[in-house]
Amino acid sequence: MYALTAKAMRYMDEYTIGKGIPSAVLMENAAGGLVSEIISRFPDKDTEVLIVVGHGNNGADGLCVARWLIQLGYVVNVYFVGDRGKVSQAFTDQLRILTSMSKSFRMYGLGSRDDLKILQQRYDVIVDGIFGIGLNRRFGANFAKFIEYLNTKSGFKIAIDIPSGLNGTTGGIMDAVFKADLTVTFGNYKTGMFFGEGRVVSGEVKLIDIGIIKSGYSTIDDKLFICDKKFLDDTRHLALVPREERSHKGTFGSVGIVVGPNAMMGASMLAAKAAYRCGCGLVKIFCPNKYVGYFNVAIPEAVVVPYKNDDITGAMTEFASSVDVVLVGPGLKEDSTGRILVKQLLAMEIKLVIDAGALNIIARNLKPFRKRRASCVITPHVGEMAKLCDEDIKVVDKNKVGFIKKFSQHYNVSMVVKSDVSLISLLNGNDQRLFLNTLGNSGLATAGSGDVLAGTITSLIAQGNSLNNSLIYGVMIHGNAADKLDTGEDARRKMMASDIVDSLF
Ligand SMILES: NC(=O)C1=CN([C@@H]2O[C@H](COP(=O)(O)OP(=O)(O)OC[C@H]3O[C@@H](n4cnc5c(N)ncnc54)[C@H](O)[C@@H]3O)[C@@H](O)[C@H]2O)[C@@H](O)CC1
Numbered sequence: 001m002y003a004l005t006a007k008a009m010r011y012m013d014e015y016t017i018g019k020g021i022p023s024a025v026l027m028e029n030a031a032g033g034l035v036s037e038i039i040s041r042f043p044d045k046d047t048e049v050l051i052v053v054g055h056g057n058n059g060a061d062g063l064c065v066a067r068w069l070i071q072l073g074y075v076v077n078v079y080f081v082g083d084r085g086k087v088s089q090a091f092t093d094q095l096r097i098l099t100s101m102s103k104s105f106r107m108y109g110l111g112s113r114d115d116l117k118i119l120q121q122r123y124d125v126i127v128d129g130i131f132g133i134g135l136n137r138r139f140g141a142n143f144a145k146f147i148e149y150l151n152t153k154s155g156f157k158i159a160i161d162i163p164s165g166l167n168g169t170t171g172g173i174m175d176a177v178f179k180a181d182l183t184v185t186f187g188n189y190k191t192g193m194f195f196g197e198g199r200v201v202s203g204e205v206k207l208i209d210i211g212i213i214k215s216g217y218s219t220i221d222d223k224l225f226i227c228d229k230k231f232l233d234d235t236r237h238l239a240l241v242p243r244e245e246r247s248h249k250g251t252f253g254s255v256g257i258v259v260g261p262n263a264m265m266g267a268s269m270l271a272a273k274a275a276y277r278c279g280c281g282l283v284k285i286f287c288p289n290k291y292v293g294y295f296n297v298a299i300p301e302a303v304v305v306p307y308k309n310d311d312i313t314g315a316m317t318e319f320a321s322s323v324d325v326v327l328v329g330p331g332l333k334e335d336s337t338g339r340i341l342v343k344q345l346l347a348m349e350i351k352l353v354i355d356a357g358a359l360n361i362i363a364r365n366l367k368p369f370r371k372r373r374a375s376c377v378i379t380p381h382v383g384e385m386a387k388l389c390d391e392d393i394k395v396v397d398k399n400k401v402g403f404i405k406k407f408s409q410h411y412n413v414s415m416v417v418k419s420d421v422s423l424i425s426l427l428n429g430n431d432q433r434l435f436l437n438t439l440g441n442s443g444l445a446t447a448g449s450g451d452v453l454a455g456t457i458t459s460l461i462a463q464g465n466s467l468n469n470s471l472i473y474g475v476m477i478h479g480n481a482a483d484k485l486d487t488g489e490d491a492r493r494k495m496m497a498s499d500i501v502d503s504l505f
């Protein structure tokens with residue numbers, strides 16, 4: 001299941017229609033899905049429903065929903081807020097069917113001042129069919145005022161396909177936006193529901209299968225595969241190597257964590273704990289002599305390998321060669337020793353997870369990264385990604401899909417760009433696949449949760465999983481750990497990185 005841009009979704013609609021499925025059938029399927037949602041939440045036939053329709057196919061969906069509800073015996077009023085001269089063919093067809101089947105039906109909002117009273121009534125449910133994915137420009141003050149008026153009304157608010165005023169691709173708001181409690185979306189999620197204001201204004205999102213023909217996806221470049229709980233549960237056992245019963249600690253691989261001389265030690269400690277919690281057999285920590293005692297106390301399960309400042313490179317080569325995968329970056333300072341450590345690791349033929357401070361070092365000079373011999377994955381948050389791309393953070397944040405796509409291809413690296421909805425790019429030769437993670441919650445917005453993710457991914461690699469699977473399942477398992485703790489707003493408020501470690505698996 002994908003999230004698509006508005007343009008790609010229109011293409012998929014047209015592709016499906018071109019394969020012989022009439023638009024009216026898609027619309028009937030869409031309305032059927034939406035009506036089922038209303039019935040399950042409002043089974044009482046006395047429920048009063050206001051459906052607001054624009055002149056396009058989103059409005060046509062609204063008319064189709066009205067017909068179903070009227071037939072089922074609900075109390076329904078339909079209010080038109082479009083341009084009468086521009087109604088779409090589907091709108092005309094749906095209106096004709098509706099008026100033929102329900103002789104007493106009357107659409108309000110066509111000019112009579114009395115119609116305002118209909119709008120001002122109290123409704124149990126308000127359905128928004130003003131704009132869908134056809135919204136392609138700002139709509140100005142009148143529409144904005146109307147939508148804002150709807151937002152002030154009481155009643156459960158349902159958006160058809162996407163909330164009117166939300167840009168289906170970017171999540172930006174065009175003048176005003178309908179604030180939905182529920183969005184019933186058709187065929188695929190729209191990318192705009194996950195970016196910008198999208199998550200907030202869409203409310204709960206229900207995806208309805210309307211019969212879109214799947215072969216059309218193959219030509220769409222920017223599709224984002226959705227990583228949700230169902231995908232994690234259904235595929236985890238297929239993607240990750242099983243834990244053998246006939247085993248010893250060597251069976252499950254070793255993680256090496258490189259700690260710099262002026263490090264924030266807590267970050268490496270969290271990563272080390274997460275690595276153990278995710279099942280690797282051994283965690284080794286390469287750190288300055290002066291830190292040995294702290295690590296021994298904080299994480300007695302780890303093997304601490306101290307180094308002196310006079311032979312860092314030799315000691316590190318030996319250390320990195322003694323483990324299955326190395327993690328560098330959490331807590332790492334951008335000083336001269338940090339730079340030496342990163343440069344050295346990039347030059348080695350090892351498996352490497354690069355995070356945080358190490359990414360900032362790489363961003364200053366991308367040449368060694370481009371020429372690296374290490375097979376690696378990188379885990380920047382949006383700020384680190386902006387540095388890597390030498391761009392303003394706001395510019396990157398607005399077009400994360402574009403930046404991850406390009407960077408991942410250009411530097412031939414699988415990666416995640418972390419945020420409230422993380423994006424993942426997996427490379428397999430020339431094949432690039434993009435994913436959007438929906439697991440996790442605002443409890444993760446706490447210092448150290450990125451270190452826990454880095455430890456999680458590194459541990460999965462140590463156990464023999466591919467870099468790509470470790471990256472994507474690491475992100476999902478990390479988000480799921482936070483979701484397991486999420487019993488409500490207070491639980492999200494008090495969540496700390498250490499709690500997330502304890503909730504892994
Ligand atoms: N094509 C199909 O067969 C299907 C379409 N469906 C529905 O159709 C919707 C898309 O319909 P449309 O493409 O007709 O467009 P919309 O109904 O989303 O947009 C409304 C109309 O407003 C116009 N418009 C755009 N921006 C405007 C602005 N700023 N001010 C004033 N008018 C503006 C557009 O030209 C369009 O005619 C989907 O969101 C979905 O609800 C679904 O029923 C699924 C099947």
Ligand SMILES: Nc1ncnc2c1ncn2[C@@H]1O[C@H](COP(=O)(O)OP(=O)(O)O)[C@@H](O)[C@H]1O
Pocket residue numbers: 356381418419420421422439440441442443444445446447448449450451452453478
């Ligand atoms: N609001 C949120 N909803 C879901 N996940 C979040 C949210 N905020 C942060 N995260 C996740 O938490 C982690 C934070 O990582 P990062 O920014 O590197 O933190 P730190 O450097 O403090 O460890 C990422 O995996 C990110 O996707």
Ligand SMILES: [K+]
Pocket residue numbers: 058128129130131132159160161162163164
């Ligand atoms: K809508």
